[in-house]
Amino acid sequence: MRVRTTVSVALATVAALLSTACTTEGKQSPGEATKYIPGTLRVLASSELSDMGEVLAKVEKDTGIKVRPTYMGTLDAVDLLAKGKAKDTYDALWLSSNDYLRLNPDAAKQVVSETSVMSSPVAIGVKPETVRELGWKAEDVTWSDIDAAVEDGKLTYGMTDPSRSNSGFSTLISVTSALSGAESALTDEDVRKATPRLKEFFKGQQLTSGSSGWLAEAYDRRGNVDALLNYESVLMSRADLTVIRPRDGVVTADYPLSSLASTSKDVRDDVRRLTDALRTPSIQQTITNTTLRRPVVASVAPARGMDTSRRRELPFPGTRSVADGLLDAYDNELRRPSRTVYVLDTSGSMEGDRLERLKTALTDLTSDFRDREEVTLMPFGSEVKSVRTHVVRPEDPKAGLDGIRADTRELSASGDTAIYTSLEKAYEHLGAADRDTFTSIVLMTDGENTTGASPSEFDDFYRGLPAAHQRIPVFPILFGDSDRNELEHIADLTGGRLFDAQQGSLDGAFEEIRGYQ
Amino acid sequence: MRRIAGIVLAFLLIGGVVAAVVAGRETEGKGTATKTVRGVIGSEKAEFFADPEVVKALAAEGYTVKTETSGSWAMEGLDLKGYDFAFPSSKAPADELAGKYDVRQPLPRPFYSPLVVVTHKGAAEVLQQNGLASLDQSRGVLDMAAYLKAAEGDRTWQDLKGAEKYGELSGLLYIASTDPTTSNSGALYLAAASNVANKGRVVASEKELTDTAPLMHDLISVQGAQQTSSDAAFRDFVSGVGNPLVLVYESQVASLLAQGQSVDDLVVLYPDTTVHSDHTVVPVTDEGRALGELLGTDPELRKLAARHGFRPQGAATEFTTATAQHTTYLMQKLTVRQAPVPTSEVLHEMARRARGQ
Numbered sequence: 044m045r046v047r048t049t050v051s052v053a054l055a056t057v058a059a060l061l062s063t064a065c066t067t068e069g070k071q072s073p074g075e076a077t078k079y080i081p082g083t084l085r086v087l088a089s090s091e092l093s094d095m096g097e098v099l100a101k102v103e104k105d106t107g108i109k110v111r112p113t114y115m116g117t118l119d120a121v122d123l124l125a126k127g128k129a130k131d132t133y134d135a136l137w138l139s140s141n142d143y144l145r146l147n148p149d150a151a152k153q154v155v156s157e158t159s160v161m162s163s164p165v166a167i168g169v170k171p172e173t174v175r176e177l178g179w180k181a182e183d184v185t186w187s188d189i190d191a192a193v194e195d196g197k198l199t200y201g202m203t204d205p206s207r208s209n210s211g212f213s214t215l216i217s218v219t220s221a222l223s224g225a226e227s228a229l230t231d232e233d234v235r236k237a238t239p240r241l242k243e244f245f246k247g248q249q250l251t252s253g254s255s256g257w258l259a260e261a262y263d264r265r266g267n268v269d270a271l272l273n274y275e276s277v278l279m280s281r282a283d284l285t286v287i288r289p290r291d292g293v294v295t296a297d298y299p300l301s302s303l304a305s306t307s308k309d310v311r312d313d314v315r316r317l318t319d320a321l322r323t324p325s326i327q328q329t330i331t332n333t334t335l336r337r338p339v340v341a342s343v344a345p346a347r348g349m350d351t352s353r354r355r356e357l358p359f360p361g362t363r364s365v366a367d368g369l370l371d372a373y374d375n376e377l378r379r380p381s382r383t384v385y386v387l388d389t390s391g392s393m394e395g396d397r398l399e400r401l402k403t404a405l406t407d408l409t410s411d412f413r414d415r416e417e418v419t420l421m422p423f424g425s426e427v428k429s430v431r432t433h434v435v436r437p438e439d440p441k442a443g444l445d446g447i448r449a450d451t452r453e454l455s456a457s458g459d460t461a462i463y464t465s466l467e468k469a470y471e472h473l474g475a476a477d478r479d480t481f482t483s484i485v486l487m488t489d490g491e492n493t494t495g496a497s498p499s500e501f502d503d504f505y506r507g508l509p510a511a512h513q514r515i516p517v518f519p520i521l522f523g524d525s526d527r528n529e530l531e532h533i534a535d536l537t538g539g540r541l542f543d544a545q546q547g548s549l550d551g552a553f554e555e556i557r558g559y560q
Numbered sequence: 561m562r563r564i565a566g567i568v569l570a571f572l573l574i575g576g577v578v579a580a581v582v583a584g585r586e587t588e589g590k591g592t593a594t595k596t597v598r599g600v601i602g603s604e605k606a607e608f609f610a611d612p613e614v615v616k617a618l619a620a621e622g623y624t625v626k627t628e629t630s631g632s633w634a635m636e637g638l639d640l641k642g643y644d645f646a647f648p649s650s651k652a653p654a655d656e657l658a659g660k661y662d663v664r665q666p667l668p669r670p671f672y673s674p675l676v677v678v679t680h681k682g683a684a685e686v687l688q689q690n691g692l693a694s695l696d697q698s699r700g701v702l703d704m705a706a707y708l709k710a711a712e713g714d715r716t717w718q719d720l721k722g723a724e725k726y727g728e729l730s731g732l733l734y735i736a737s738t739d740p741t742t743s744n745s746g747a748l749y750l751a752a753a754s755n756v757a758n759k760g761r762v763v764a765s766e767k768e769l770t771d772t773a774p775l776m777h778d779l780i781s782v783q784g785a786q787q788t789s790s791d792a793a794f795r796d797f798v799s800g801v802g803n804p805l806v807l808v809y810e811s812q813v814a815s816l817l818a819q820g821q822s823v824d825d826l827v828v829l830y831p832d833t834t835v836h837s838d839h840t841v842v843p844v845t846d847e848g849r850a851l852g853e854l855l856g857t858d859p860e861l862r863k864l865a866a867r868h869g870f871r872p873q874g875a876a877t878e879f880t881t882a883t884a885q886h887t888t889y890l891m892q893k894l895t896v897r898q899a900p901v902p903t904s905e906v907l908h909e910m911a912r913r914a915r916g917q
Contacts (some may be wrong), residue, residue: 142785145739156603156629157788159795226716227732228784290727296799300791307626339799341821353680353728356802358784362916 082313088112088240089139089209090254091274097333102320108313116253116558118143118211125150130305135314138297139163139209139274146363154346155311157299158318161327161336164354166275168284173198175477177353177550182352185291186221188242191249201250201262202272204375207558210255213294217371218244221291228358234369238376239435243375250480253558255530264538265514273307276335279348298336325491332473337544374528375437380415381560382480384469387454389422394456397489397523404549405451409444411557417480418443419472421448423465425494430472462488464495464510466517466533467504474512482515483560485553486533487544489523498529505536520544520552520557575608577732596624597847602636602649602744604627604809605839606675608868617860623851634743636660645848647841652904654840668841668852669864671870673811674834674894675748677735678797681825683727683804690720691828693829697888700895702829704756707735711778717804733778734860736803738787740911741781745790747808748901749836750776750910755899756833762900769909778913798823805829809837810890814869817886833897839870849853 055073085201090363097109110159115123117138123129124136124146141157144150168191174181177192192198203211220229222244223237249268255277262268271278274296278286300321302314307316320326327338332344338345345351360366386550412418422428431450435443469484492498505513516539527541534541540559601609608614609627618625630638632648636656640646648654654667660726677685684700687693691703692710710733717729740746754763754772763772780786787793794812796802813828841852855861858868862872876893901907 047829086699145785146786157792158798160793162796162799162801163799226714227782291730292728295796297792297796297799297801337799337801339795341816341823343799351800353726353800355728355730355804356796358782359730360782361786 045082056169060285063436066330074203076483082107082310083111084110084134084310084313084317085110086110086135086137087115087123087133087135089117089298090114090118090256091210091277094136094276094334095278095330097301098321098326098329101329102317102326105323105326106320108317110317112137116207118206118212121147121150124153128353129153129303133303134306134310135317136301136303137298138301139298140213141299141301142359143209143212143366146360146366153304154301155304157301158322159297159299159335160318160321161330162276162297162334162380163276164274164288165210166278166286166288166293166378167270168278168281168286169198169270170283171285174285174287175505179287181285182290182350184397185287186218186286186289187291189289190218190222190244194243197267199247199249199267200272201252201265201268202248202395202399203255203258204558205253206370207253208255209296210273210277213274213296214369214405215369217289217292217294219369220294221253221289229360229365229369231365234365234372238372241372242413243379244447245373245379245481246513250426253555253560257559261516261538275349277557280334288350292357294357297339302360309340335548363506375414378481378520380413380480381481382417382473383560384419384421384472384484386465386469386484386486387420387422388424388460388490389428389454389456390458390460390463390490390493391456392426392460392490392523398399398454400549401487402451402454404553407550408447408553408557409447409451410552412440412444412447414440416487418447419469419474420447421465421469422454423461423468424456425464426458426459428458428469432469449499460488460490460492461495462492462529463485463498463501463504464534466501467496470508470512470515471486473515481560483539484515486515486519486520486530487519487529487549487557488519488525491524491526491529498532501533508540516540517560518542520549520555520556522549522552566656566657570711570770572655578618583748594619594622594624595645595752596626597851598626599628599643599645599647599848599851600630600635600640601627601647601841602632603791604649604811604837605647605654607631608757608865608870611684611864611868612842614861614864617864617871618854620688620860621858621872623854625851631742632776633742633747633904633908640842640844641708643848644845645841645843645852647839649837650748650836651840652901652907653744654838654842657842661842662712662841663844668843668849669838669873670841670852670856671865671872672835672838673809673814674896674898675807675811675831676810677805677829677831678794678808678813678823679827679829679854681827682826683729684829686717686720686726686729688721689722695827697829698826698830699889699891702831704831704833706754707733707831708753708756708775722767724842730907732782732802734779735805736786736793737780737791737807738793739913739915741908742788743897744791744837745793745807745809746780746786747907747911748837749767750779751901751907752831752833753779754816754902754910755835760833763902763906769906769913773910773913777916780914781916793803810870811837811869814886816869817889818867818869818882826889828891828903830891830894830896833899835899835901838888846879851880864884895909 097423121144145175205215222240223233250261300318302311324343327340327343331338413434416435419432433443433446517533517537518539519533520542524545531541542552583814600768632653635646688695692706693700717723717731723729737749738746740750757772794808797806843849866878871879880892
């Protein structure tokens with residue numbers, strides 16, 4: 044089993060910039076010596092929780108406790124915790140689920156107490172016309188029905204990368220549990236048995252993404268994908284999908300707010316006050332109304348339009364070997380392989396430290412490439428210098444990876460910067476065949492375009508491509524002196540996403556893009 | 561065996577002094593001299609000690625109670641220096657603590673609560689139809705021997721007559737519990753189940769441990785990842801998530817009902833062999849002992865404990881009054897068998913093997 048590596052970049056910290064409302068606690072009697080001073084809690088939170096703004100503003104108004112979230116994928120957050128890196132940096136943890144965390148003793152021991160705040164099950168959101176064509180009654184659909192529709196070529200879908208995002212991971216567990224026929228918690232044997240069927244199922248996956256947000260954008264842009272697999276709350280927030288919770292079971296995120304062992308009693312007290320506030324009926328009502336998650340307090344009804352019929356909760360694996368084995372199988376066997384061209388700026392300005400950083404980042408990245416993956420290195424200066432393609436073959440992955448490392452070592456800096464001409468070459472290279480892969484281009488440049496095709500010439504080139512080729516996104520990396528506007532335009536034009544290695548590291552950017560490949 | 565406790569203990573201390581601070585403020589405001597008593601308590605009693613009426617009742621008797629919560633099983637590794645009492649939710653860890661700190665027996669046990677299984681009407685009726693439970697309105701009795709036999713035979717809901725009507729009733733038939741290596745209710749579930757499997761005798765010897773281990777392992781391993789506190793398990797149930805059968809304390813259900821809340825078509829099943837969670841005070845100082853006695857004898861505190869779903873020791877009056885409106889759900893007079901709990905050491909080992917550690 045290959046070791047999973049982590050996103051080490053510090054992701055965007057979003058401070059809730061709200062006025063500090065100093066309120067007195069209802070219970071307090073007047074005239075005491077010590078006055079409560081509103082605390083600010085630095086919370087390591089799952090990315091989906093960025094929709095909690097209104098709720099947290101209300102909590103701050105009620106309690107004076109301000110939440111400063113740092114968003115991160117759940118699995119990455121667990122890794123960070125296990126390495127002891129959350130100490131002194133975070134006051135609390137708020138993931139979509141602590142299930143994966145509990146499988147990792149080093150991470151689990153960092154958590155003192157946890158209280159679930161709301162819940163949302165995994166679901167499938169299907170275009171209403173597809174539901175009609177399939178003759179489905181939403182309340183009766185099972186995972187087997189979904190699988191049958193996929194195998195008949197009648198249903199395609201997008202989902203997030205299970206290694207980066209808890210929604211993808213929960214989906215993977217739901218599908219595996221249902222299609223393996225496991226009657227209880229998954230075992231290694233169940234995963235093995237289900238592999239052939241899962242392979243068929245994942246042929247229907249047309250979109251992958253490191254985050255729910257980009258998945259939705261890519262889905263809209265593509266237009267011809269039938270469904271999205273994600274949390275019910277995410278799917279319901281788009282009004283254009285029929286949201287189905289499969290009848291034979293789901294995995295549910297229960298969003299436990301957790302206090303950390305490394306914090307002081309005062310901090311833990313604040314975390315508890317925050318938890319208590321989040322579980323009051325009025326806040327629970329706001330939660331369900333604004334985020335479309337389900338309340339955990341009996342007196343509060345779920346938001347309107349939420350189906351309350353019961354579903355079996357599929358058990359989450361009880362051991363790390365099963366959970367990691369499943370991720371490993373997904374990456375190396377089940378999913379479509381990725382096919383990527385790395386368009387790498389090795390112009391004169393990269394000379395020295397920058398080139399070294401690129402070499403290190405690429406070399407580190409090789410430990411993360413999956414079986415069956417096709418990687419093309421396309422270094423450029425005034426023109427494309429070479430085109431080298433390597434395939435990580437399951438029977439001998441090392442050979443392909445060694446090839447990538449060898450080519451990386453030979454990179455040298457010289458020439459001007461022909462960004463657009465090189466991108467055109469990348470499209471031409473990939474355009475040769477439309478294979479069953481997740482195909483994308485990564486563009487790393489440290490400067491502005493100085494030679495070759497102009498931006499507008501590239502726009503024309505791109506618009507002249509066949510529709511299938513236009514679906515190939517470019518993921519540009521902002522590095523060195525590269526121009527944000529220029530790169531953002533490329534990302535927007537091609538349906539890609541910009542990654543920032545000026546704020547973060549180049550390793551981090553390469554690593555984060557993995558979720559989109 | 562200490563190792564398990566060791567892993568959890570260091571990380572389970574939770575700050576929980578809000579109520580106490582409030583109490584301090586109120587009483588100091590009045591200028592009354594009060595004794596401040598510090599204790600480590602199981603988390604299921606945090607709401608009780610935080611209740612302003614409890615704070616008031618304690619203050620009226622001259623006490624300001626400052627509490628921190630900890631897993632009951634983690635307390636045996638704590639240094640109780642600076643505390644007046646520990647208040648675990650079970651007798652076994654209490655006895656162990658008493659031994660460690662040379663505390664004289666008997667220990668005050670102000671209230672208790674039996675383990676129950678919460679479920680919904682559909683699932684309860686399927687169990688009844690298949691001879692696994694008997695029902696009386698919204699409460700019933702779960703036949704533990706029949707349940708364990710079903711678990712041993714890997715029976716699924718689909719095997720049961722009448723389950724096909726309910727889409728959510730599929731997969732292996734099992735009771736969801738908390739992690740027995742870290743949480744008291746999960747451990748007490750094993751105490752009850754192993755007692756039945758051992759033909760009504762408490763598991764004590766290595767042979768009995770070994771003989772019951774495979775079944776205990778089945779009961780736990782099929783659940784996959786488990787919640788670490790009974791509060792979380794109960795919350796999931798309340799929010800409509802999760803398993804058809806969930807093991808909780810009766811006090812959690814009774815407290816919810818007392819607050820005027822309900823879960824739609826809730827059914828409370830009392831296992832015919834159950835285990836009581838005996839909330840036992842381990843006094844380290846005289847003040848601690850006095851407080852422990854007070855909790856069990858003061859009429860107002862007994863009444864408040866009952867309102868939080870606990871059963872005060874001795875006369876059942878308070879609990880009967882507090883639950884008078886909810887007799888369709890709750891068995892006021894317990895008619896199910898109460899199994900004794902194995903020693904702390906045996907129970908730890910049983911939990912460890914059940915989780916496959």
